[in-house]
Amino acid sequence: MRVVAAMSGGVDSAVAAARMLDAGHEVVGVHLALSQSAATLRESARGCCTIEDAGDARRVADMLGIPFYVWDMAARFKRDVMEDFVAEYSAGRTPNPCLRCNEKIKFSALLDKAVALGFDAVATGHYAQVVERPDGVRELHRAVDADKDQSYVLGVLDADQLARAFFPLGDTRKPEIRAEARERGFYVASKPDSYDICFIADGDTRGWLAQRLGEQPGDIVDAASGEVVGSHSGSYGYTVGQRRGLGLPRSRQDGEARYVVGVDAATNTVTIGTSDLLGVNAIRGDHARWCGTAPEGVVQVGAQVRAHGEEVPAQAWASGADVEVRLSSRLRGVAPGQSVVLYDGTRVVGSATIASSWLER
Template sequence: MRIVAAMSGGVDSAVAAARMLDAGHDVVGVHLALSQSAATLRESARGCCTIEDAGDARRVADRLGIPFYVWDMAERFRADVVDDFVSEYQAGRTPNPCLRCNERIKFAGLLDKALALGFDGVATGHYAQIVETPQGRELHRAVDPAKDQSYVLGVLTADQLAAAHFPLGDTTKPQIRAEAAERGFAVAKKPDSHDICFIADGDTRGWLTERLGEQPGPIVDTDGEVVGEHAGAYGYTVGQRRGLGLKVPRADHAKRYVVGVEPQRRTVVVGTADLLGVDLIEADRLRWCGAAPEGEQAYGVQLRAHGEELPGRARVDEQGRLVVRLAERTRGVAPGQSVVLYAGTRVVGSGTITGARRADRDASES
């Protein structure tokens, strides 16, 4: 097969490209230029897509003896990922830009362009597995639970999975680094990128303030009493405890968390930890990694990229929304986050959370 290997300049995508070549495929390396003003060097382990990263990817391609190209997708990345990130926070939601990037850039923009140019598929360095079945390809968790990235791939459709390749899913990260060293790749010891790639210093609130300006307002408790002030409700997310700067402590000195963000009123609501527990979640923008499931079924439910899998049941209601009921309450579920459903290790699909609350257990069990 003719394969485009997405090469970020890191160790994972380097080994992924090498493994596809070893498997006998005709491989072309492609680095995505996602920044309209790419930095020359990384500031830290955060971030990616610097000129340094492009150079690292090119050196790996040269060592492998494969063609290498840089595809400029900066404008599309800004519109589909960065601008979406800003507008979601401005609306009081907490987005996951990695899912949006996979959905709209790597497996829409990149894959669509590759197929249009006559390639058969795209290979990436994601830690996940593709399993061939009589019903079609399935997306499964990686064998290394510490590196599993199936959550951020839960936005892929069956058609996209048909042309996707994840050659690292059966290997642990230490093994990948050892293999890179054996192959003579200079990136073998290169630090992993993490957090949000386009916020290199990790200061999300400061980054948002630069783009949205200060929008001061009150921080109130659940009784409506003003207990602090903020410079922008967009800088807060449900479940947050640090950085609140509250001026009025509770009489019992209990810790308080963000329990609500109301950007229209420029208000942040705080409360005690017991108010964060929810077990009923609703989501829209559904994406199925195969045929859409029918009726209500039991699933494993994951709410964060590195969160634990929770038992629950889910169904699609008459309005086309995903309704998930967890077996136990969990904390810090915010609108804008993604909920991904699993059947064993198989990824069933995902949705974007629109709301979360406590189910009326007493009424349902009486």
């Protein structure tokens, strides 16, 4: 099988490429250039897509003896991930750029180009497993390493994409991957992992957004009294469930911590309240994506709303591109724009973007 190995320059994608080669596939390494002004060196462990990363990927490819190319997808990444990220925050929602990158870049733009060039599949260093059933249908499952499991951010993949996807690391724990990289003599064996959000190297999301959206002064309102208790420079800098960085003279009232319980982009208002206002047990999602056939009727699932959040037993049912989810217990800090990913045991059923959530008594 002819396979494109997506090589970020990190240890995971290096070992993934090596394992695909060991499995007998014809492998070509591809590094995605996602920045229109790539830095020479990483500024922190969060950053990626630097010239240094491209060089690291090339060195591994040379050691493996496989062809290596850099594919420029900076314009596509800017449009489909970065601009989407800004637009979502501007609208008062909290997006997950990793899901968008997997959906729009790695398993759309990259996979489409690979297939057009005659390749059969794409392999990445994600921690997840593809399990092939006796009837040939491929399913997406959680990784063995629960701490590194990335099935949540792959919940946007559909059946056709899974049919052309390989995740060679899903059956191995991260320390073993680093040990394998050292045994193979890879320079990147001890290279730090990159973290979300990759295009905000210093981790200052609010500052990054402010550079693009400017200052937009507005009110911070107490949910209980309706009183204006503070001001902010842009509601885009806040998300439901946030406790720190509220910029209030008093972070606690009546001895209780205050959290962001609502962001209204239309009025540029941030509403704060006590933790009891955060718990929800009902979610409506749109932009549904199914890792196989869409479920019919009411199904029992596990629901997860953060990449490393807890999985809660739930009931779900689909209606076209919409999904309704009823949780067995309350979840806190569920924000519009996040994704809810549904599981059946370790199998990923699908995902949807959270449009709204509420407490149903």
